[in-house]
Amino acid sequence: MPEPEMLERAEGVNLYTKDGKKIIDVISSWWVNLHGHSHPYIANAIAEQANTLEHVIFAGFTHEPAIRLAERLLEILPDNQSKIFFSDNGSTATEVAIKMAFQYFHNQGEERKKIIAIDGSYHGDTFGAMSVGDRGPFTTPFDPYLFQVEFIDFPDKGKEEEVWNQFKTLIDGGDVASFIFEPLVQGASGMRVYSAELLDRMIAYAQQQDVICIADEVMTGFGRLGTLFAADQLHHKPDIICLSKGLTGGVLPMGVTSCTDKIQEAYRTNDLMKTFFHGHSFTGNPMICASANASLDLLLAEECEVNRRRINERHLAFQQQINGHSMVRNCRVLGTILAFDINTEKDTSYFNEARHHLYPYFISKGLLLRPLGNVIYLIPPYIISDSDLDYVYATIMEFLNSY
Ligand SMILES: Cc1ncc(COP(=O)(O)O)c(C=O)c1O
Missing domain, CATH: 3.90.1150.10 (Aspartate Aminotransferase, domain 1)
Known part of the structure; x- marks a missing residue:
């Protein structure tokens, strides 16, 4: 090199x-970058925030930049999304989504063990994200430690019915907690585009069996595919959406995992053991939220x-x-x-x-x-x-x- x-x-x-x-x-x-490098509007927003409240523990405290960001994201995300969960990057956004889906069932006394993913997918480099991603040279040293995932073939043009049958067989077999996918285009495997009709059909069928559909919009979010989100091009909306990359205009790292009220409901209890225990030291960092809010101003x-x-x-x-x-x-x-x-x-x-x-x-x-x-x-x-x-x-x- x-x-x-x-x-x-x-x-x-x-x-x-x-x-x-x-x-x-x-x-x-x-x-990651949406509006160009060193954009003065974003730089000023970060600088102003740095001089006001640069960071604070995001447990027991909250702040205006985080509240504003969450509210604004919910305004532009598909209507079925109702809760925003902050993390650090794209890998953690998908990691959170996978955990959130498993615990959704656990909190209701049901243990579903299977996840469906698509061949060639990339969802990040942490262990959960690697597990649901394609296995190859980058994962080889860790393969023995990754959990088992049901991979369906990539739906190349002409192969849609075959992939649909693989998917349907897995769903009909039961025990499936979630289906995770990069909507409409797989990035890291070579910008591979696939049918929105098929994805719509898969989401609809999965949701009939209460399988949680996770759209990894880490790359596709914030206008990359023309619409603000790839999910805007689908009739059936995912239950969970993962965001990062363009979220802050590509200036600072942040992950977001949004979910529906139905998923949130499984966590709405006084039982401490049903809490979603996932947090990072820099969760909801005010300067990063300020960067994301400024980027949204420009994006919209x-x-x-x-x-x-x-x-x-x-x-x-x-x-x-x-x-x-x-x-x-x-x-x-x-x-x-x-x-x-x-x-x-x-x-x-x-x-x-x-x-x-x-x-x-x-x-x-x-x-x-x-x-x-x-x-x-x-x-x-x-x-x-x-x-x-x-x-x-x-x-x-x-x-x-x-x-
Ligand atoms: C679809 C998708 N998900 C997740 C990730 C991981 O994001 P990060 O590199 O911020 O951890 C990427 C990164 O390229 C991605 O393209």
Whole structure:
């Protein structure tokens, strides 16, 4: 691996290295940044909060930034969501969701042991999150310690009925506590898009059997797919939603797990043993809440919606341009995400290790693109300009035409 670049500062979509290079952050620094780097509105909100109440134990105390954030999230989340639980990042948001679902049954005197997940999924790096994620090189050292999960196949186009049958058989078999999924698109496994109709059908069927449906919207939340949440594109709403990444505008780490009143009801008791015992030292940190509140101001402004639509239209036009190119397979656009597979069959010796070649190539052109295997994807901050997008598309085209 090449040495890491030494960065000096970042502004808007640009990262500036110590030796004077400018790099456009086309992947929003691992999909977190929504409004550009070092955004003055968010920076000021954090600074103001730092000078007022920087941190306090979030047990026995609460504060305005946390209350405001929870209220505002519930306003924009699907209507069935009624409670917000704070944690630290995406992994803990999913960890909390898994625990919340198991304990929902435990508190009612029922022990359900199974979780259903989808092949290829990624939900984070803590043990619960790893357990419900795809097993591979990153989990190998821990595989003996991960709990058992029922994996269904990824519903590739044309395979929906087969996957539906796998799912239905598992649900009909009983003992299923929850079904966890990245809605509409799996991020880490290569921006793999799947059918909203199938997911809707699975959620509806699972909910009929009181199986808790957990949407991991850590990547898809906050406008990435066009709508504010992927769940907005579904008729049947998940019981639990996990959020992080763009929650704070991608500036500070925070996780949120929201749930329905039905789930909360199982915890509403004076029995201490039915408490949801999960907390972190920095839960509900006021500066992080201030960052999230400022990010929501920017996200909900009309300008941001216009930008998201503009990026989507530009992506769709570029998709037309590269569709049919001999180096491109399966170009997909969903909201502000564009992804395609490099046709590795064309030159296997070079592209077998595609990522290792593509990453330095694009860095040398001033673009931060971090391919997943042979998948090139764009997921830019919403403020990216048309001229920067022109440069990104032209550089990709130049690369494709050079082979
Ligand atoms: C869908 C999804 N869930 C969970 C996570 C884990 O988030 P974090 O890296 O903040 O722990 C990620 C990170 O990429 C993700 O894409």
